[in-house]
Amino acid sequence: MNRADYLALIDSYGGHFALREFEIQxxxxxxxxxxxxxVLAWRQWTGLPTMITSAWRDEDPRTHGKGMAxxxxxxxxxxxxxxxxxxxxxxxxxxxFMGVGLYFDWSYFSRTQNQRIPAIxxxxxxxxxxxxxxxxxxxxxxxxxxxxQNLSTGMFYCRxxxxxxxxxxAISQHGEEHEQFSQTT
Numbered sequence: 001m002n003r004a005d006y007l008a009l010i011d012s013y014g015g016h017f018a019l020r021e022f023e024i025q026x027x028x029x030x031x032x033x034x035x036x037x038x039v040l041a042w043r044q045w046t047g048l049p050t051m052i053t054s055a056w057r058d059e060d061p062r063t064h065g066k067g068m069a070x071x072x073x074x075x076x077x078x079x080x081x082x083x084x085x086x087x088x089x090x091x092x093x094x095x096x097f098m099g100v101g102l103y104f105d106w107s108y109f110s111r112t113q114n115q116r117i118p119a120i121x122x123x124x125x126x127x128x129x130x131x132x133x134x135x136x137x138x139x140x141x142x143x144x145x146x147x148x149q150n151l152s153t154g155m156f157y158c159r160x161x162x163x164x165x166x167x168x169x170a171i172s173q174h175g176e177e178h179e180q181f182s183q184t185t
Contacts (some may be wrong), residue, residue: 003019003029006033009033009040013043019175023055025058030127038097046091050073059125068125073121088122089167093138098123098127099135100136101122104143140170142165142174147163
């Protein structure tokens, strides 16, 4: 596909994105067309303003390097109010993405406030993995540590620190931290 084909594809799903949003580290032609269709249909289905923070990445042997992943922020009011962490999770895991990660340690720069704002980040990908059973994969990132979900129990386990958590506990912790930040600004 060429640039015009990608632009037509974006327009066919409501034109919610610009080509440049997928060209953070490389050309749109590096994105997998089937994954792009899925992301565009998902965005149309959610109805939420969505900021793409990463798409194709150079020197990434996995999802981003294959053009089959995006990282994004979901807003209920553009750049002023984010969707809740549970809404991010449910919207990401309800769609048939093979990889969904919820990042509690992201931020973005607000020009109106002239500072970095804590944010919930969402990773979505369509990669099936290299070996059977590798996907689907669900994870949380809290304070730079990755917690991978056991799809049988729902618990999240961090290999680096040996700790476990639940989605509810991670969301509760994030709420407390976000409230502390709000009180200091």
